[in-house]
Amino acid sequence: GENVEQHPSTLSVQEGDSAVIKCTYSDSASNYFPWYKQELGKRPQLIIDIRSNVGEKKDQRIAVTLNKTAKHFSLHITETQPEDSAVYFCAASREPGGSYIPTFGRGTSLIVHP
Amino acid sequence: DVKVTQSSRYLVKRTGEKVFLECVQDMDHENMFWYRQDPGLGLRLIYFSYDVKMKEKGDIPEGYSVSREKKERFSLILESASTNQTSMYLCASSAGTGHEKLFFGSGTQLSVL
Numbered sequence: 001g002e003n004v005e006q007h008p009s010t011l012s013v014q015e016g017d018s019a020v021i022k023c024t025y026s027d028s029a030s031n032y033f034p035w036y037k038q039e040l041g042k043r044p045q046l047i048i049d050i051r052s053n054v055g056e057k058k059d060q061r062i063a064v065t066l067n068k069t070a071k072h073f074s075l076h077i078t079e080t081q082p083e084d085s086a087v088y089f090c091a092a093s094r095e096p097g098g099s100y101i102p103t104f105g106r107g108t109s110l111i112v113h114p
Numbered sequence: 115d116v117k118v119t120q121s122s123r124y125l126v127k128r129t130g131e132k133v134f135l136e137c138v139q140d141m142d143h144e145n146m147f148w149y150r151q152d153p154g155l156g157l158r159l160i161y162f163s164y165d166v167k168m169k170e171k172g173d174i175p176e177g178y179s180v181s182r183e184k185k186e187r188f189s190l191i192l193e194s195a196s197t198n199q200t201s202m203y204l205c206a207s208s209a210g211t212g213h214e215k216l217f218f219g220s221g222t223q224l225s226v227l
Contacts, residue, residue: 034216036216043218089156102214106156107156
């Protein structure tokens with residue numbers, strides 16, 4: 001099955017700095033790569049996603065890049081703010097029979113210091 | 115907005131008890147999932163269902179079973195709870211083909227003593 005590795009497990013930055021979280025996946029058939037943000041005590045929520053036919057996607061201060069050849073994808077957050085502090089999960093999934101079944105990484109705890 | 119509701123936020127059970135965790139979604143979603151969340155281990159898939167009465171094993175199904183008798187409801191069953199099943203359990207749903215976004219419930223923190 002799919003295996004997703006996520007690094008780093010903890011990331012501490014100063015407000016205004018950029019943050020980068022990296023993930024690798026093993027299954028070359030995976031074609032959908034979402035990122036979820038989980039604030040303390042809350043449920044995970046989708047913040048951005050990318051499909052395998054796209055190399056980069058941006059949404060305001062966050063962006064995701066995908067390198068299919070190397071089987072890795074990354075989340076980039078610019079101009080970090082304290083409210084960006086959360087656990088971020090990457091995932092990789094494919095579509096067996098029409099249903100996407102994501103495999104998640106272990107998560108990155110991002111701490112943004114004011 | 116999609117609502118995924120888990121019946122209990124906190125649950126304390128004893129070793130050997132049969133435990134039912136209930137999840138209900140209100141958006142007619144095809145797919146439903148049960149994940150287990152442990153610190154440092156991320157979200158691990160226990161079971162999923164893509165239709166009523168259909169179920170598929172995830173990565174860690176041992177010690178668990180599921181039931182989906184109605185489209186909106188997906189139950190996770192611990193036949194005989196053990197201390198190593200103490201964890202946060204998250205239910206999620208997604209609409210189906212072409213709609214990959216997962217909507218999560220708020221989670222059930224289960225403690226098995």
